[in-house]
Amino acid sequence: MEKSPQTDWLIYCRPGFEQDCVQEALRQARMQKPVIAEQPLIQPCSGYVIVSLNDQSLNYHQLIFARQLVQLHHSISSLPERDRLTPILEVVSTLPGKFGTLWLEVPDTNEGKLVSNFTRRFQALLETALRRQGILEDQAQEMRNSLPRLHCFFPDKSSVLIGTSNLRNSADAIMGIVRQSMPAEAPSRSTMKLSEAIAVFMDRSQQARLLRQGMHAVDLGAAPGGWTWQLIKRGIRVTAVDNGPMKGPLANHPLVQHIRQDGFKFVPRKAVDWLVCDMVEKPSRVATLIGDWFAAGWCKHSIFNLKLPMKQRLTAIDSALGEIRKRLDEEGINYLMVAKQLYHDREEVTVFLTRTKQ
Ligand SMILES: C[S@@+](CC[C@H](N)C(=O)[O-])C[C@H]1O[C@@H](n2cnc3c(N)ncnc32)[C@H](O)[C@@H]1O
Structure with missing residues (x-):
């Protein structure tokens, strides 16, 4: 039998979630074709995994635990300390085509932070050399925006994994991290x-369409108010449901109505545009709640968190998302649902769910 060509995929993830990341990627691949190439061992807490597939492909947007998806072409494991440039240039010059962007990246670990001092200095050197060779495009932004990205990922200072990413099937952020700054006035870091969820799940035009001044949102588990703050700053009126106090500017804000009640029992007087929910609860309980809200027509869009259990994390998320899908399908609701473990998510994943037209 002819052997199918093997593709190695380099996937970045939150350190500690390597097993979930591999498990999920393999499951996606097996749905296309059941036979998978042999898997390398996972390095726990490394912040990345390498998955070898036959001729299956991976869809970045449908992977929850993947921060970034890179097709891996080469790895160099003993870069000379005095000249890391030459071996990298040699390898990159064998890759077909040109690239729009060069990203030098490291794992999101303490070791990675140490290596990033080096990558910051090395970036300009490598970029200049690649431009001189015509490998890295030097043209206008529009041209660069259509070309694949080149990734040089340094697990440590002496090794590099070299790969490429397709703009439509990857994260548009270095290290797959859509960084946010902490607004001084926001009452909690949860903001x-x-x-981040808004930036990751919606492009600019969707943000403008779906988050408009004058809309109404319900925030379940709102205190001290970081999520509510994001909504009111966009001019959205918020009913904030929590037995705990709202803090800072939100304690007495004209756009905020604070209701001290159990979020699982709260019923809105009128349908709202948005339901956001950050209550620390079992994923299955939150899933039922979200299904109920959409089935009752109480909201059109939602962003909510599913807290991960200690074990069987992928199974718990699958079952919660499966429950929501089943409920919406039974109700004949058309929807789009995307889930991601965001950079600011620790033991949780964030889900965006929106009604779509027929
Ligand atoms: C992680 S905090 C939310 C932080 C908030 N999103 C922010 O940005 O500041 C979880 C909140 O959910 C609230 N909570 C938990 N269970 C709840 C329930 N059944 N009903 C209402 N609030 C609940 C807690 O009181 C707590 O304030």
């Missing part, structure tokens, strides 16, 4: 989770 960055919602701002």
